[in-house]
Amino acid sequence: MNPTRHAAFAQLSALAARPNGRRITPLYDADPTRAARFSATLDDLTLDYSKSSIDDAARDALFALAEAADLDGFRRRLFAGEPVNVTEHRAAMHMALRSPADAGLRAALPNGTDDASTLAAQERARMRDFVAAVHTGRKTGATGDHFTTVINVGMGGSDLGPRVVTEALTIGRTDALMQARFLANVDGHAFNAAIKGLDPARTLILIASKTFTTLETMMNAAAMRGWIAGALGEAAVGHHFAALSTNLKAVAAFGIQPEHVFGFRDWVGGRYSLWSPVGLVIPLTVGWDKFQALLDGAWAMDVHFRDAPPRENLPVLLGLVGIWHVNVLGCAAQCVLAYDERLRRLPAHLQQVEMESNGKHIGLDGAYLDYDTCPVLFGEPGTSAQHSFMQMIHQGTRAVPVDFILAANPDHDRPEAHRALAANAFAQAEALLRGRSAPAGEPYRDFPGERPSNTIMFRRLDAFSLGRLIALYEHKVAVQGCIWGIDSFDQWGVELGKELAAGVLPALSPGAAPGAHDASTAALIAGFRALRGEA
Numbered sequence: 415m416n417p418t419r420h421a422a423f424a425q426l427s428a429l430a431a432r433p434n435g436r437r438i439t440p441l442y443d444a445d446p447t448r449a450a451r452f453s454a455t456l457d458d459l460t461l462d463y464s465k466s467s468i469d470d471a472a473r474d475a476l477f478a479l480a481e482a483a484d485l486d487g488f489r490r491r492l493f494a495g496e497p498v499n500v501t502e503h504r505a506a507m508h509m510a511l512r513s514p515a516d517a518g519l520r521a522a523l524p525n526g527t528d529d530a531s532t533l534a535a536q537e538r539a540r541m542r543d544f545v546a547a548v549h550t551g552r553k554t555g556a557t558g559d560h561f562t563t564v565i566n567v568g569m570g571g572s573d574l575g576p577r578v579v580t581e582a583l584t585i586g587r588t589d590a591l592m593q594a595r596f597l598a599n600v601d602g603h604a605f606n607a608a609i610k611g612l613d614p615a616r617t618l619i620l621i622a623s624k625t626f627t628t629l630e631t632m633m634n635a636a637a638m639r640g641w642i643a644g645a646l647g648e649a650a651v652g653h654h655f656a657a658l659s660t661n662l663k664a665v666a667a668f669g670i671q672p673e674h675v676f677g678f679r680d681w682v683g684g685r686y687s688l689w690s691p692v693g694l695v696i697p698l699t700v701g702w703d704k705f706q707a708l709l710d711g712a713w714a715m716d717v718h719f720r721d722a723p724p725r726e727n728l729p730v731l732l733g734l735v736g737i738w739h740v741n742v743l744g745c746a747a748q749c750v751l752a753y754d755e756r757l758r759r760l761p762a763h764l765q766q767v768e769m770e771s772n773g774k775h776i777g778l779d780g781a782y783l784d785y786d787t788c789p790v791l792f793g794e795p796g797t798s799a800q801h802s803f804m805q806m807i808h809q810g811t812r813a814v815p816v817d818f819i820l821a822a823n824p825d826h827d828r829p830e831a832h833r834a835l836a837a838n839a840f841a842q843a844e845a846l847l848r849g850r851s852a853p854a855g856e857p858y859r860d861f862p863g864e865r866p867s868n869t870i871m872f873r874r875l876d877a878f879s880l881g882r883l884i885a886l887y888e889h890k891v892a893v894q895g896c897i898w899g900i901d902s903f904d905q906w907g908v909e910l911g912k913e914l915a916a917g918v919l920p921a922l923s924p925g926a927a928p929g930a931h932d933a934s935t936a937a938l939i940a941g942f943r944a945l946r947g948e949a
Contacts, residue, residue, distance in 0.1 A: 556650035568622030575688025711881030733893030761793030
């Protein structure tokens with residue numbers, strides 16, 4: 415860690431060590447305007463971070479830390495398309511996927527630059543034509559039947575992002591243009607569930623794999639191919655599949671027509687790819703106008719993150735509050751509670767965005783870090799979570815910061831239910847803050863309080879606000895990666911388990927040699943085969 419950054423961390427620790435330096439309620443007692451002064455807005459979107467133990471001095475010290483980490487320079491380099499993905503020598507230019515065609519965003523290449531905004535717009539136009547052809551019936555299945563269902567086959571970012579958006583924009587609605595299903599897990603039960611009740615003649619299948627080599631995805635793709643070919647004949651494959659990939663040779667060998675192939679560049683990481691052709695399932699399901707609104711919302715947050723000063727910048731503020739909780743208060747976990755059933759998959763998506771990005775122990779200088787980075791992120795929809803893990807958050811031995819997310823207006827006709835939902839969100843945050851002393855002789859009813867939370871609130875959950883919300887968390891992650899001095903855009907930790915799985919798989923076949931493994935793994939392989947009667 416550079417000396418200036420080290421000094422900034424030390425200053426933050428000293429502030430937390432003050433009397434009441436970790437408490438929140440005294441800050442409200444001293445400042446009736448605290449909620450207004452410790453919140454920020456972008457149009458109808460509000461981030462209230464006043465339920466934290468950050469006071470003016472701590473906030474100033476956090477901004478000094480951001481300055482020591484050259485956060486402003488990082489933002490400039492990010493949007494200039496410089497190779498901020500240092501270990502892979504790539505730009506991180508997913509913002510171009512949602513930018514206007516004339517935004518001028520460029521991405522560095524080994525020998526030159528990409529006009530990223532223009533390239534993204536060109537592929538977006540191809541996607542739009544394909545979506546229109548499917549919806550109007552100009553593009554049909556092999557038997558001439560219109561497509562009514564789309565199955566997205568992909569793993570990680572090729573599943574989580576598209577899935578959370580599609581579900582958020584379709585749950586409780588009757589205007590979806592196609593039924594969407596998702597297949598990620600290689601478990602055969604997942605495949606059976608994905609195709610259950612479907613007519614192959616009316617099913618379009620998207621294979622989302624940049625390299626077209628991901629083991630689980632390609633096994634599921636082969637199973638889908640067998641399902642289509644078995645029902646409709648081998649010649650039907652070209653009609654019923656599209657690929658979201660850059661491996662044109664492998665895609666062609668699979669039998670997918672070139673006009674059904676949509677690609678993206680290396681400056682798009684998997685967990686940031688829902689805005690790219692990987693998100694094709696979204697407009698197929700909800701229509702192009704909503705997909706464009708999703709992109710527009712994300713771009714609005716991009717522009718805000720790029721241009722707003724740090725003290726008014728929502729991703730910067732959200733990131734710095736997280737730094738305070740992780741590095742100053744020692745919080746090892748972060749909870750996301752969306753009080754909206756439509757966002758039930760948001761924590762799963764954010765788990766990848768945050769923990770794949772910042773779950774690192776090596777700094778940009780190649781040295782081991784001597785401070786914590788990414789917390790464990792988890793969450794569920796409220797109010798369901800109140801009857802599961804909220805017990806631990808209220809009365810556990812460690813504080814777990816919570817992000818409460820809520821739309822002010824629902825899209826259903828039960829206003830009393832939405833008021834109850836909002837009441838629970840606000841009450842949970844207040845309970846974490848205030849706590850309650852135990853009655854005499856009943857210490858188990860003690861609620862310590864002084865537990866931090868943020869509240870993110872906006873007018874209505876629609877495609878635009880959803881895009882803005884997801885981009886807020888994407889940029890929060892980048893802010894924290896900059897502060898921690900790590901590469902938020904590589905993902906080397908994903909590789910080892912995948913490589914070893916390729917070595918274990920042959921040993922699980924009947925009659926195969928056990929292979930060279932550690933004693934525990936060898937014993938597990940032998941036990942597995944014995945339980946299958948294949949020893």
